[in-house]
Amino acid sequence: MSTLLEVSGISVTFDGFRAINNLSFQIGPAELRAVIGPNGAGKTTFMDIVTGKTRPDSGRITWGDRNVSLLGQSEAAIARQGIGRKFQKPTVFEDQSVQENLLMALAKDRNPLAVLFYRPGARDLERVAALADRIGLGDALLRKSGELSHGQKQWLEIGMLLAQDPQLLLVDEPAAGMTLAEREKTTDILKDAARTRAVVVVEHDMEFVRRLDCKVTVLHEGAVLAEGTLDHVTSNQTVIDVYLGR
Numbered sequence: 537m538s539t540l541l542e543v544s545g546i547s548v549t550f551d552g553f554r555a556i557n558n559l560s561f562q563i564g565p566a567e568l569r570a571v572i573g574p575n576g577a578g579k580t581t582f583m584d585i586v587t588g589k590t591r592p593d594s595g596r597i598t599w600g601d602r603n604v605s606l607l608g609q610s611e612a613a614i615a616r617q618g619i620g621r622k623f624q625k626p627t628v629f630e631d632q633s634v635q636e637n638l639l640m641a642l643a644k645d646r647n648p649l650a651v652l653f654y655r656p657g658a659r660d661l662e663r664v665a666a667l668a669d670r671i672g673l674g675d676a677l678l679r680k681s682g683e684l685s686h687g688q689k690q691w692l693e694i695g696m697l698l699a700q701d702p703q704l705l706l707v708d709e710p711a712a713g714m715t716l717a718e719r720e721k722t723t724d725i726l727k728d729a730a731r732t733r734a735v736v737v738v739e740h741d742m743e744f745v746r747r748l749d750c751k752v753t754v755l756h757e758g759a760v761l762a763e764g765t766l767d768h769v770t771s772n773q774t775v776i777d778v779y780l781g782r
Contacts, residue, residue, distance in 0.1 A: 538601075540565045540734050541704055546585060546595030547758075555581045556592065557758035565703070568730035570745045570766075571738045573755035574779045579738045582755065583706050587621050588614040600703070620702035624709045626689040628696070630682030634673050637681055637692055638664040641699035664699070670728060671695040672721050687718030694725055704734045711744040723747040742766075754779065 543561040547554065556578045563569055571579055584590035586597065588611040597606040599617060606614055615621075628637050639656050642663065656664075668674045671691040676684065681692060690710055697705055707726065711719045719741070726748065729735050739745050745752060745766055752769050754762040756778050762769040769775050 538565060539563070540567075540600065541586065542596075542598045542603075543582075543586070544596040544598075546592045546597065548581060548585065548590060548592045555758050556585065559595070559755075559759055561753065561760065563704070563734045563736060565734060566730060566732060568727060568735045568748060568750040569737070570748050570750055570752045571736060571755060572740070572742075572745060572752060572769075572779070573761070576757075577755040577779075578758035579755055580708065581758070583621060583708065583736075583738065586614075586706065587611055587619060618701075618703035619706070620697040620700060620704070621706040622690075622693055622697055622708060622710070624712060626686070626693045628681045628684075628689050628692050631680065633678050633680055634668060634684070634692055635661075635664055635677040638667055638695055638699055641696035667695050667699055670698070671725055685715075685718070687714040687722065690714070690718075690722065691725060694722075694729070698729060702733060704736070705729060707735065707737045709739055709741075710737065711739060711741045719744055720747070742770075 539562050541563050543559060546556055546559045548556045559578065559582065573579055581590060585592050586606070588606065588609055598604065599606050629640065639660060642660055665674070665677065668677050671694060673688060673691060673695065676688065681689065684692065710722050714722065723744065726735055726737060737748060752764065752766050753760055754769050754775050761778065762772045762775050770780060
């Protein structure tokens with residue numbers, strides 16, 4: 537299988553604490569992956585390194601067909617190459633409608649002057665309507681985003697990232713604070729997205745990870761502890777000892 541993102545031997549230390557320790561990780565072009573592990577295992581730091589927010593002390597990160605190095609590139613440059621990230625807390629423009637939020641995300645590829653004078657055409661409106669349907673907000677297009685439930689705001693933010701058509705989507709704890717029905721819909725959205733791009737989900741909720749039904753990577757002390765199906769990794773004695781047994 538070809539590799540979209542390859543992280544090789546990455547280490548990073550903060551004030552003497554080794555947050556990432558010789559970490560290696562690969563993901564294919566249209567793959568859904570869950571990343572689990574105890575607090576302090578390096579899950580968020582891993583995302584920070586891939587997106588250029590944190591610079592590692594050593595190692596390599598290569599991206600895409602041409603094996604471009606992401607090291608030393610700015611966060612904006614990495615985002616332009618097709619890596620989108622969703623943080624745990626949704627950040628949507630609450631005074632704007634669902635439609636306006638999605639249109640703003642579509643407009644991000646344009647230069648600042650073009651965005652200022654941007655007027656959506658029929659094609660953009662069609663794209664946004666189709667995207668809203670995909671994320672379960674087809675009936676809420678004209679609602680103000682501030683009126684949405686927590687789960688719906690999460691869907692809208694995922695939709696705003698999908699509007700930019702990233703090749704890799706990094707999603708941090710999407711199930712936190714959601715109702716059961718919202719969690720089920722979120723699973724469907726992420727599985728659907730992973731048909732056409734790579735999606736990496738950092739999550740604590742084991743039931744949510746089970747529903748994703750994908751390969752799981754367990755991190756511990758900044759390195760990969762185990763990898764495989766959820767049943768495979770949760771029956772690993774070391775995983776039980778350091779994570780599940782707590």
